[in-house]
Amino acid sequence: MLPRMVKIPTLETERLRLRPLRENDFEEYAALYADPEVLRHLGGGPEPWDRGRSWRHMAFIRGHWEIAGAGMWVAERKEADAFLGLIGFAAPEGWPGFELAWTLARRCWGHGYATEGARAALAHAFTVLKKDRVISLIHPENRSSIRVAERIGESPQGRILHFGREMLCFGIDRETYLRGAAHLEPAEVGAGLFPPAGLPPGVQEAP
Numbered sequence: 001m002l003p004r005m006v007k008i009p010t011l012e013t014e015r016l017r018l019r020p021l022r023e024n025d026f027e028e029y030a031a032l033y034a035d036p037e038v039l040r041h042l043g044g045g046p047e048p049w050d051r052g053r054s055w056r057h058m059a060f061i062r063g064h065w066e067i068a069g070a071g072m073w074v075a076e077r078k079e080a081d082a083f084l085g086l087i088g089f090a091a092p093e094g095w096p097g098f099e100l101a102w103t104l105a106r107r108c109w110g111h112g113y114a115t116e117g118a119r120a121a122l123a124h125a126f127t128v129l130k131k132d133r134v135i136s137l138i139h140p141e142n143r144s145s146i147r148v149a150e151r152i153g154e155s156p157q158g159r160i161l162h163f164g165r166e167m168l169c170f171g172i173d174r175e176t177y178l179r180g181a182a183h184l185e186p187a188e189v190g191a192g193l194f195p196p197a198g199l200p201p202g203v204q205e206a207p
């Protein structure tokens with residue numbers, strides 16, 4: 001076990017466990033980021049990562065928890081302890097907000113796991129971490145990720161230039177979350193029942 005200053009919580013949902021990243025996740029981790037389909041809409045482009053880059057990214061994920069007190073969890077299926085991918089938070093220096101992100105191995109798409117895990121993480125952000133706002137930066141062509149954002153109650157806040165790429169900024173503020181938007185169907189949220197209150201810094205109004 002790594003010596004740990006921050007106690008990383010474990011969250012459970014009906015089917016999933018969100019748990020701290022461990023050294024022995026490395027093979028699954030390296031495989032996840034060696035898949036160009038997984039990488040297609042992520043910041044660094046579709047070029048598969050070599051094992052060294054995955055290792056350094058694992059170190060970043062663990063270090064992020066130590067420094068920020070929050071970060072990405074490994075999502076696994078409870079019944080099989082099966083590694084699905086990563087769900088959780090990213091907010092390094094210079095980030096436009098407290099981001100909730102999700103990346104699953106391709107074999108795990110289409111089961112609702114990302115939405116289920118992201119809902120638990122969102123609840124953690126507002127009820128435990130007491131965040132005022134959570135955002136998700138999503139490539140405009142990443143339809144399945146946009147659907148996850150909508151299902152958990154995030155709404156489009158605008159567009160932002162992020163590492164040279166134009167990304168959609170989805171988000172939800174604390175008040176909206178607590179009013180129950182996260183539990184509504186996207187159509188109801190989109191109907192304007194819960195308009196976003198203000199924009200995060202650096203985010204422009206959507207056209």
Ligand SMILES: CC(C)(COP(=O)(O)OP(=O)(O)OC[C@H]1O[C@@H](n2cnc3c(N)ncnc32)[C@H](O)[C@@H]1OP(=O)(O)O)[C@@H](O)C(=O)NCCC(=O)NCCS
Nearest residue numbers: 038041102103104109110111112113114115137138144145
């Ligand atoms: C983004 C990503 C996590 C979305 O994965 P996903 O499997 O589409 O999303 P979910 O886990 O929420 O699953 C939802 C789908 O499962 C289906 N589903 C099947 N069984 C289900 C169940 N029991 N409960 C809920 N949904 C279920 C839903 O109908 C839905 O399909 P639809 O979107 O075609 O309507 C995945 O595409 C991914 O990892 N991409 C690569 C990394 C990436 O781009 N990350 C986002 C960066 S912004």
